[in-house]
Amino acid sequence: MTSAVTTATPPRPTQPAPSGSRRSLTPAGVPYALLLPAFVLYALVVLYPTLSGALYAFTDWSGRADGTTFIGLENFAEILSDVAARSALRNSLIIAVTVTAVQTLVGLGLALVLHSSLVTRNVLRTLFFAPAMLPPVIIAFLWTFILTPQGPLNTVLRAVGLDFLAQNWLGESSLALWTVIGVVIWQNAGLTMVIYLAGLQGIPAELNESSELDGATWWQRTRLITVPLLIPATTVAMSLTLISSLKLFDQVFAMTGGGPGYSTETLSVIMYKEAFVSGRFGYSAAIALVLTMIVFAFAMVQLGALRRFEVDR
Amino acid sequence: MSPITSHSRFTPSRRALLLGGAGFGALTLAGCGGFVNDDGGGSGEESGSGSGGGTVTAYLSTEQNTGIEPLVEPFTADTGIELDIASVAVPDMNQQLPVQLSSGTAADLFRVSPGYSSNVAAGVLGSSGDLLDLSDAAWTGDIDDGTRALSDVDGKTYAFPVARNSLVLAYNLAVFAELGLEPPTTWPELLEVSQALTDSGRTAISHGLSGGAIYLQFYVYIFAGTLLYGPNPDLDAQMRAGETSFSDEPGWTEVFTKYLELRDKGFFTEGALGVPPDQAMQDLATGAAGMTVLTNSGLPALFEYSESGAEAFSIVAMPSSDDAGATLLPTAPDFLAVNAAAKNPDGARALLDFLAGPGNVETYANTLAVLPGLDVGAVVDNPSLEPVLPLVDEGRTVPYANYLWPNGDVQQTMLQSGQQLYADEITIPDLLAQMDAEYAKGTP
Numbered sequence: 107m108t109s110a111v112t113t114a115t116p117p118r119p120t121q122p123a124p125s126g127s128r129r130s131l132t133p134a135g136v137p138y139a140l141l142l143p144a145f146v147l148y149a150l151v152v153l154y155p156t157l158s159g160a161l162y163a164f165t166d167w168s169g170r171a172d173g174t175t176f177i178g179l180e181n182f183a184e185i186l187s188d189v190a191a192r193s194a195l196r197n198s199l200i201i202a203v204t205v206t207a208v209q210t211l212v213g214l215g216l217a218l219v220l221h222s223s224l225v226t227r228n229v230l231r232t233l234f235f236a237p238a239m240l241p242p243v244i245i246a247f248l249w250t251f252i253l254t255p256q257g258p259l260n261t262v263l264r265a266v267g268l269d270f271l272a273q274n275w276l277g278e279s280s281l282a283l284w285t286v287i288g289v290v291i292w293q294n295a296g297l298t299m300v301i302y303l304a305g306l307q308g309i310p311a312e313l314n315e316s317s318e319l320d321g322a323t324w325w326q327r328t329r330l331i332t333v334p335l336l337i338p339a340t341t342v343a344m345s346l347t348l349i350s351s352l353k354l355f356d357q358v359f360a361m362t363g364g365g366p367g368y369s370t371e372t373l374s375v376i377m378y379k380e381a382f383v384s385g386r387f388g389y390s391a392a393i394a395l396v397l398t399m400i401v402f403a404f405a406m407v408q409l410g411a412l413r414r415f416e417v418d419r
Numbered sequence: 420m421s422p423i424t425s426h427s428r429f430t431p432s433r434r435a436l437l438l439g440g441a442g443f444g445a446l447t448l449a450g451c452g453g454f455v456n457d458d459g460g461g462s463g464e465e466s467g468s469g470s471g472g473g474t475v476t477a478y479l480s481t482e483q484n485t486g487i488e489p490l491v492e493p494f495t496a497d498t499g500i501e502l503d504i505a506s507v508a509v510p511d512m513n514q515q516l517p518v519q520l521s522s523g524t525a526a527d528l529f530r531v532s533p534g535y536s537s538n539v540a541a542g543v544l545g546s547s548g549d550l551l552d553l554s555d556a557a558w559t560g561d562i563d564d565g566t567r568a569l570s571d572v573d574g575k576t577y578a579f580p581v582a583r584n585s586l587v588l589a590y591n592l593a594v595f596a597e598l599g600l601e602p603p604t605t606w607p608e609l610l611e612v613s614q615a616l617t618d619s620g621r622t623a624i625s626h627g628l629s630g631g632a633i634y635l636q637f638y639v640y641i642f643a644g645t646l647l648y649g650p651n652p653d654l655d656a657q658m659r660a661g662e663t664s665f666s667d668e669p670g671w672t673e674v675f676t677k678y679l680e681l682r683d684k685g686f687f688t689e690g691a692l693g694v695p696p697d698q699a700m701q702d703l704a705t706g707a708a709g710m711t712v713l714t715n716s717g718l719p720a721l722f723e724y725s726e727s728g729a730e731a732f733s734i735v736a737m738p739s740s741d742d743a744g745a746t747l748l749p750t751a752p753d754f755l756a757v758n759a760a761a762k763n764p765d766g767a768r769a770l771l772d773f774l775a776g777p778g779n780v781e782t783y784a785n786t787l788a789v790l791p792g793l794d795v796g797a798v799v800d801n802p803s804l805e806p807v808l809p810l811v812d813e814g815r816t817v818p819y820a821n822y823l824w825p826n827g828d829v830q831q832t833m834l835q836s837g838q839q840l841y842a843d844e845i846t847i848p849d850l851l852a853q854m855d856a857e858y859a860k861g862t863p
Binding site for chain 1: 513514517518520521538547628629630631632688689690691692693694695698827828831835836838839841842844863
C-alpha cells in the first residue's frame with residue numbers, strides 16, 4: 107500500500123541548482139567552524155583547568171612550577187588515613203543529608219501553605235525567598251553577629267525568660283555544625299519553596315476538584331494527588347540541595363573558619379586550607395577529585411531513586 | 420535583488436569561517452598570554468630595567484600600602500621611577516603569591532613573612548631561589564641581629580625590614596582610673612588587676628577566638644618570649660637539631676598552662692570561642708572589658724572604636740613572670756623582598772634604598788604607629804607607643820616564637836588544636852604532640 111502510494115506520487119519537479127554562494131553554506135564543516143570559537147573558549151576556561159586539576163591529584167604539586175612529581179595514588183591513600191579529612195567527610199555528609207531532608211520538608215511545607223488563597227501569600231513568598239537572593243557570605247556575617255554569646259539572639263532569649271536556650275552557638279564544638287546547618291536551611295528554604303510552588307501550579311485543578319466532589323479529605327488529596335505529582339519538583343529541589351550542601355564552603359568559612367577546632371570543617375574547607383594555607387595543591391586536588399566523585403555518585407543515586415517514583419499526569 | 424543574492428552577500432565562505440574561528444582561537448590564546456605576561460608590570464623597556472625611570476610593580480599588604488603612601492611621590496620625584504602598587508590583606512597575599520610566583524606574574528617587589536612562618540616566608544622563598552639576593556645593599560648593616568635571623572638564609576639577606584610590630588597589652592584608661600588600677604608589670608599583678616576588673620562586673624581581658632583563633636597565638640608568643648626564649652635564645656637551634664621538642668621542653672607546657680590559667684580564672688571573654696576578634700576590641704573600647712592583647716599595628720583600628728580615639732587607651736608589655744625586669748617585648752619585622760624574576764630589579768632595589776633612609780624609616784613608622792624596621796636612629800613620634808619604647812631601646816625584644824619553626828603548619832595546628840585545648844577537648848600534651856608532628860615534617 108505504501109509502495110503503491112509512493113509509486114503514485116508524481117515525481118517532484120527538479121529544483122533549480124542553487125547558486126554558487128548558496129552551495130558554499132551547505133558543507134558540513136561550517137557549523138563546526140561556527141562552534142569553534144565557543145569551544146576554544148570553553149576548552150580554555152573549563153576543560154583544561156578541570157583536566158589539569160584531575161591530573162594534579164596524582165602529584166605532589168606545591169603550587170610552584172618546579173619540583174612537581176607524579177606520586178600515583180599517595181594523595182588518595184593519605185586522604186583515607188587523614189583524621190582531618192575523614193572528619194571533614196563526615197561533616198560534609200551530615201550537612202548534605204540534614205540540609206537536603208530538612209530544607210526539602212520546610213520548602214514543601216511553605217509551598218503548600220502559600221499555594222492558597224491567603225491574602226498575604228505574595229508578600230510572604232517574597233519574604234521567604236529573599237534570603238536566597240543574598241550572597242551566602244553576607245548572610246554568614248550577619249548570622250555570626252546575631253549568634254555571638256552576647257548577641258541579639260541570646261539577648262532576646264534571655265529577655266523573654268528563655269535563658270536556658272541561650273547558647274554559644276558558634277563557639278561550642280557540639281553545636282557549631284548544627285548552627286551552620288540551620289543558617290544554610292534558613293537561607294535556602296525559600297528557593298526550595300519556589301521550586302515546589304512551580305510544581306503545585308502545574309497540577310491540574312480538575313484533579314483536586316473531582317476528588318473533592320468524591321469526598322476526599324485535604325489530607326487524602328495531598329497524599330494521593332499532590333505529593334505524587336510533586337515528585338519531579340522534589341527531584342529538582344533535592345538534587346540541587348544535595349549538590350550544593352555537599353560542597354558547602356562559604357557559610358562555613360565565613361562563620362567558623364572550620365572551627366572551633368576542626369568541628370565544622372567540610373571537604374571544601376580542608377581543600378581550600380591544604381591548597382592556600384599549607385601550599386599542598388596536589389593533595390588539595392585529590393580532595394577535590396574525591397569530592398567530585400562523591401557529589402556525582404550521590405546525585406546519580408538520588409536522581410535514579412526519585413525518578414522511579416515519578417508518575418505521568 | 421533576489422533573496423539568494425542578498426543572502427550570499429553576507430555569508431562568508433567555509434574557508435573564511437574556518438580561518439575566522441582559528442583566528443579567534445589564536446586571539447584568545449594570545450589574549451591569555453598577554454594577560455599573564457603583562458601583569459608583571461609591562462615589558463622590560465616600559466618598566467625600565469635599568470636604574471632611573473621605568474615602573475616598579477609592588478604587591479603590598481594593606482598596612483604596608485598605608486605606610487608607604489606618603490613616600491610614593493617623593494620616591495618618584497627623586498628617582499623618576501613610577502610605582503604601580505596593588506595591596507591586599509596578608510592572608511590573601513599569602514595565598515596568592517605562590518601562584519603568582521609559579522605562573523611568572525608576581526610583582527617586582529612584594530611582602531614576605533619572616534623566617535619560615537608561612538609558605539611565602541623569606542626563609543622558604545629565599546631557599547627556593549625566588550628572591551633576589553640583597554646582601555650587597557648598604558642598609559643590610561642597619562638590620563639588628565634578631566631581624567637578621569629572619570631575613571637571611573645561609574648568610575645572604577633576602578628581605579628588607581620595612582617596620583617592626585610588637586605584641587602589647589592595651590588597657591582602657593577610664594576603666595583603670597575608675598577602679599584605681601595600675602597597669603600590671605608582673606604576672607601576679609596581672610592576676611590581681613584581672614581579678615579587680617572581674618569583680619567590677621567587667622571582662623578582664625577581652626578575647627575573641629572565633630574564625631581562625633589568631634589571637635590565641637599572641638599569648639603563646641608573649642609567654643614563650645619571656646619564659647623560654649629569654650633564658651634560652653638557642654631554643655630554636657636546639658629544636659631544629661632535635662635536642663628538644665615542644666613536648667620535651669617543659670617551658671612550652673608552662674606557656675599553655677599560663678594561658679589556660681587566665682581562662683580558668685574567668686578573666687577572658689565569656690564564650691571566647693564564639694566571639695569575633697573585632698567584637699573583643701569593641702568591648703575594650705566601650706569599657707565592657709579592661710584589657711586586651713593585640714599588635715601595635717592594630718592600635719589604629721582599636722582607636723576608631725572609641726570616640727576619644729587614642730586618648731582612651733594605653734599599652735604596656737604584657738608580663739609573664741614574677742620579675743618585671745625579665746619581661747621581653749615580642750616584635751616582628753614586616754618584610755619586603757625583591758622577586759628574583761623581577762622585570763625591574765634595579766628599580767625595586769632603588770625603592771628599598773630609598774625606604775632605608777633615616778627620614779623615610781621615620782615617616783613610615785610614624786604613619787603606621789609601628790617601630791622602625793632599621794636601626795638608623797629614627798625617632799618614633801607616636802605617644803601611644805611610648806610605654807614600650809624603653810624596652811625597645813634596651814634591646815629587650817624577642818621575635819615571635821613561630822618564625823623559626825620549619826613550616827607554617829606548626830602554627831596552623833597550634834591555632835586549630837588550640838581551640839580544642841581551650842574547649843578542654845584535648846590536653847596540653849596532646850597539643851604539643853600534634854605540634855611536634857608538624858614540626859617533624861620540616862621545611863617544604
